[in-house]
Amino acid sequence: MPKLLEVRDLKTQFRTREGPIQAVNGISFTIDEGEAVGIVGESGSGKSVTALSILRLLPMPPAQIVDGAVLFQDQDLVDLHEAEMRRIRGGKISMIFQDPISSLNPVMRIQDQITETLQLHLGLSKVEAIARVRSLLEAVGIPDAERRMRGYPHQFSGGMRQRVMIAIAIATNPKLLIADEPTTALDVTIQAQILELLARLRRDLNTSLILITHDLGVVAGVTDRILVMYAGHIAERAPTEEIFDNPRHPYTLGLLGAVPRLDAEQGSDLVTIPGSPPDLLHPPAGCPFQPRCPFKIDKCATYPPDLKVGRDHYSACWVDVTNPKEQQRAMQKGFIPLRPVGGTLAGEFSAGDA
Amino acid sequence: MDITQFEGPHAPVPPAPEVIELTPELARKRRGQFRIITDRFLRNRVAVAGFVILVIVTLLALLAPVIEPVRGQFDPATTPNFAIALQGPSLAHPFGTDNVGRDELARWLYGARVSLQVGLFAMLASIFLGVTVGALAGFYGGWIDSILMRIVDALLAIPLYLILFLLSATFFSRGTTLGLVLLIAAFSWLYTARVVRSEFVAQKEREFLLATRTLGAGDLRLILRHIIPNAIGPIVVSATLLVGINIITESTLSFFGFGLQPPASSWGVLLADSESYFTQQPMLVWAPGLGILLTVLAFNLMGDGLRDALDPQMTER
Numbered sequence: 001m002p003k004l005l006e007v008r009d010l011k012t013q014f015r016t017r018e019g020p021i022q023a024v025n026g027i028s029f030t031i032d033e034g035e036a037v038g039i040v041g042e043s044g045s046g047k048s049v050t051a052l053s054i055l056r057l058l059p060m061p062p063a064q065i066v067d068g069a070v071l072f073q074d075q076d077l078v079d080l081h082e083a084e085m086r087r088i089r090g091g092k093i094s095m096i097f098q099d100p101i102s103s104l105n106p107v108m109r110i111q112d113q114i115t116e117t118l119q120l121h122l123g124l125s126k127v128e129a130i131a132r133v134r135s136l137l138e139a140v141g142i143p144d145a146e147r148r149m150r151g152y153p154h155q156f157s158g159g160m161r162q163r164v165m166i167a168i169a170i171a172t173n174p175k176l177l178i179a180d181e182p183t184t185a186l187d188v189t190i191q192a193q194i195l196e197l198l199a200r201l202r203r204d205l206n207t208s209l210i211l212i213t214h215d216l217g218v219v220a221g222v223t224d225r226i227l228v229m230y231a232g233h234i235a236e237r238a239p240t241e242e243i244f245d246n247p248r249h250p251y252t253l254g255l256l257g258a259v260p261r262l263d264a265e266q267g268s269d270l271v272t273i274p275g276s277p278p279d280l281l282h283p284p285a286g287c288p289f290q291p292r293c294p295f296k297i298d299k300c301a302t303y304p305p306d307l308k309v310g311r312d313h314y315s316a317c318w319v320d321v322t323n324p325k326e327q328q329r330a331m332q333k334g335f336i337p338l339r340p341v342g343g344t345l346a347g348e349f350s351a352g353d354a
Numbered sequence: 355m356d357i358t359q360f361e362g363p364h365a366p367v368p369p370a371p372e373v374i375e376l377t378p379e380l381a382r383k384r385r386g387q388f389r390i391i392t393d394r395f396l397r398n399r400v401a402v403a404g405f406v407i408l409v410i411v412t413l414l415a416l417l418a419p420v421i422e423p424v425r426g427q428f429d430p431a432t433t434p435n436f437a438i439a440l441q442g443p444s445l446a447h448p449f450g451t452d453n454v455g456r457d458e459l460a461r462w463l464y465g466a467r468v469s470l471q472v473g474l475f476a477m478l479a480s481i482f483l484g485v486t487v488g489a490l491a492g493f494y495g496g497w498i499d500s501i502l503m504r505i506v507d508a509l510l511a512i513p514l515y516l517i518l519f520l521l522s523a524t525f526f527s528r529g530t531t532l533g534l535v536l537l538i539a540a541f542s543w544l545y546t547a548r549v550v551r552s553e554f555v556a557q558k559e560r561e562f563l564l565a566t567r568t569l570g571a572g573d574l575r576l577i578l579r580h581i582i583p584n585a586i587g588p589i590v591v592s593a594t595l596l597v598g599i600n601i602i603t604e605s606t607l608s609f610f611g612f613g614l615q616p617p618a619s620s621w622g623v624l625l626a627d628s629e630s631y632f633t634q635q636p637m638l639v640w641a642p643g644l645g646i647l648l649t650v651l652a653f654n655l656m657g658d659g660l661r662d663a664l665d666p667q668m669t670e671r
Contacts, residue, residue, distance in 0.1 A: 057567055090569030102561035107583045116579075117569040168569065 004175060004208050005031040005054070010068035012046075012053045015061055021280045023049040025232035026068070028306075031176070036202055036209040038219030038240070040255065041229035044277055047212045050229070051178045055089055056080075073175070091121040094169035098181035100161035104153040110137075111149040114168050121172045136167040140197060159190035163197065170201055177202070178210045183218055195222050216259055220244065225312070228252050231278050231288035234306075238313035247338075248315035248322070250295045250330075257338050271336055287317070294335035295319040295326060394663040401659020407652035411645070415470050418463035443637055450637045452627060461619040462641050468620035469649070472534050473601040479539035480600075481593050484546025489577050491547070492554025503551065506544050514541060515606065522612040534613055538603050546592045553585040560584075587664035594657035598650035605646050621645050 012024040024046040031037050039047045052058045054070050056077060070077040077088065097103045105113060114136060115129035124132070130149075137145035140163040153161060162182060169177055179198060183191035199222045202209045211219055219226055219240065226243045228236040228251060236249035247253050254273040275292035278284055284291055290300040299318045306314045319326055327337060396402060414421070441451045449458035491502040522537055557563070558581065566580055582589070601621075607613035608622025615623075621642040628638030 055568060057564065086570040086572055088570070089567065090571075095565070095568040097561060097565055099561055103565040105562045105566070105580055105584070107586075108580075116566070116571070120570050165565070168565075 002033050003030050004033045004035075004073065006069075006071040007050070007054065008069040008071065010050065010053060010070065011066045012049050012058065013064050013066050015064060016281070018281055022232050022283060023063075023280060024053060025283070027229070027232070027234045028068075029227055029234065029237060031208050031210065033175070034202075034206045034208055035225065036199075036211065036223040038211045038213065038223035038226040039229055040213060040216060040219055040226055042214055042255075042277060044231075044280070045229040046232040047214075047229055048180050049232075051095065051180055051210065051212055054178070055093060055095060056085055057089070087121070090117050090174070091172050092174055093176045093178065094172070094174040095178040095180065096162070096165050096169050096182045099185045100158055100165050101153075101185065103165055104161055106153055108152070109149070110151055110153065110156070110164055114149075114164070114171055117168055117171050132171070133167075136171055137164070139170070139201070140164070140167045141193075142167075158186050159194065162186060162190075162194055166194075166197060166201070170205060170207070173205055174207060176208045176210065178212070180212045181214070182211070184213070184215070191218070198222060216244075216255060228255065231280060231283060233288060233303075233316060235289065235317070236313075236315045238310065238315075242310060242313050246310065246313070246322075248309045248313065248320075249317045250293045250319070250321055251289050252315075253321060253335075253338060254292075257336060274334065294330035294333040295321060296333075391663045395659050398659040398662060400655050401662075404652035404655030404659065407648055408656065411466055411649050411652070412470060414463055415466040418460075418467055421463065442635065449641045450635055452635075452638055453631050458624075458638060458641055461624055462621070462645060465619040465621045465624050465642060466645060466649075468531060468614060468618070469601050469604060469622070469646070471531055472538065472604040472620070473597040473649075473653075475535045476538040476542060476600040476604075477593055477596040479535065480543035480596060481546060481589065482543075483539065484543035484592075485550050485582070485589060487543070488547040488550025489554055489582070492551040493558055493573065493577055493581070495555070499551070502547070506547050509541065510544050514603075517541065518603070518607060519610065519612045522607060531614070534604060534607065538600050538607075542596055542600055542603065546589075546596065549588050549592050550585065553588050554581055557581045557584055587661065590664060591657050591661045594653050594660060598653035598657075601646060601650055601653075605642075 006028075007030070008028050009026050010024055010028070011022070011026050014021040014023055027046075027050065029037070039050065041047050049058065049063075053065055054072075054077065056065070065078055068078065072088065072093065077085065080088070104110075111130055111133045114133045115124075115126060118124045118129040118132060119126065122129075133149050134145045137149055142148055142160060142163055148156075153164075156164065162185075166182075177198075182198065183194050186194060195218060198209065198211070201207065209223070211223055213219055223240050226238060226240050227234050228243070228249060230251045235251045236243070236247065238246075238248075243252060244256070247256055251273075257271045258273060260270055273292055278288050278291065286301040286303050287293070290296045293300070295317070297319060304316045304318045306316055309315050321327065321330075327335070331337065441447055441455075443450045447457050447459065449462055452458055452461070487502050487506070491499040518537060518541065521540075522533075563576055563580060566576060571580075604613055604620060605622030605625065608620050609626045611626065613622055614620045624642035625639060625646075628635070628642070632639050
């Protein structure tokens, strides 16, 4: 499939009094037309900064894209003129935010917030735009659209507001939809509905999707590929099933291990990754995960290259985590192997050794 | 039923809501934003009293040219008639007459026109200036903010009446209403600029503005369509308060002879004209004095009422 977006060696910094913070530190990835990609990582790993760098919506200063390129339909967004950038935003690339409660203007009617983007990008008149609002709201599953479109945001529930946000985002039929933690602020039951809606709209509109989340469960059902980010780097990228069935980066193993499981032994503690993410003002030399990594070896002092470990599967780690010897070594430092959910997992190991 | 949201730190613990099905009949009863604000304003009796006083004063001012002929006077505001100088209140002259025999009520009514005009138009000009400066400073921050706000600080540091007297006596065409409006507006926008700036600083980090930016909206659209409507409460409040302040400024200028020039009348001019005759005919001072007091008080009361009615923390109550 043709390539839609290529991020090449993107580096985004925040200038602070104490020195530059490397929020995104040289990441590269591509997204094909119609493809759905998940970006997973904990808070501060650079997921949102990556998205906002693509749209150039970070406050500059203090933020600055110091290096790299963002090629969207073969156009480099990094040095595009601001006026042209405004045509891309909302027209070609749309974004949905985490908190639908605060993402809508409280003093504007729903219909006016939707027509705003239609008027901006499609040059429709107010009347033409309003005529489209109803079908958009129906497309995102808002009942009684004709009446509700005249309401204000406070009259909508969180899930309904997120649907409105999605309606605004797809109003111009963009090529790429970026959803930044779209379900984090919602009830679990609503989360599934919103994810399903996103997946359906993506198929219907043939839109590419970037789904940013810290919740591996969210990306599992929706995305084709997953990028695992840590401290501004991409630790691992692979097709979605590969990440779950055959994780190759210690950090991914940690993330998967930290997912609470219903079949866990009663009374057992929740699994965490020991330590905390590095201070990005003073990132450790080499691999940023090494201070927390049970697989750490001397070589980790230099940053590992993107090693190809399978078809379309890359991991930035020197260590082969599938090697039983390495696993044994790691377990002495507290590594808890993953228990299989069905298929074979990299961490599968006889329980007696733990 | 109304959707009642309890938000913010002052929110009481919500009682268990009665579940009522939203029938079309109930849906019709739902109040729009405007109704909610009006209802809330109307429940504030003091503010309504202020509003009523303003309506009366405004009507009197507007109708002055109509009322006067009815009372059978020929331009009583400007025509001296020494035969009836310094009379007390009577049926023919409810507020009495001044030292040259002009009907005080007629002058009071025409004075109200000028005072209100100056108050309102100077308010409009200073709101325009204050909102523009405050919006630019608050929205862009950085050196734009620093420069604009230091200008505001510098202007606020000048003794207000000193500079007003000076400018009025030198540059501004003395005695015209427009000149007074511009002069007063030139120094009354400063607090508005500060209020609007702080409102913008608080508003500009709100999530929906970033969301609107991702739709491709430019700065101008963000400021005009998104931030100002969200900051309209403080702007409206400072507008009402400004009218009162401007009326006082105008009166003060006129009282000291730097404002409107006789025979034109404003409440300040009336005060200035009558101060020497206070002992003989106290009404000459009471009428314009109370006019200023009541009108300014009414604007302030209404401003307070609007502040409460427009408070976004309170929803459909």
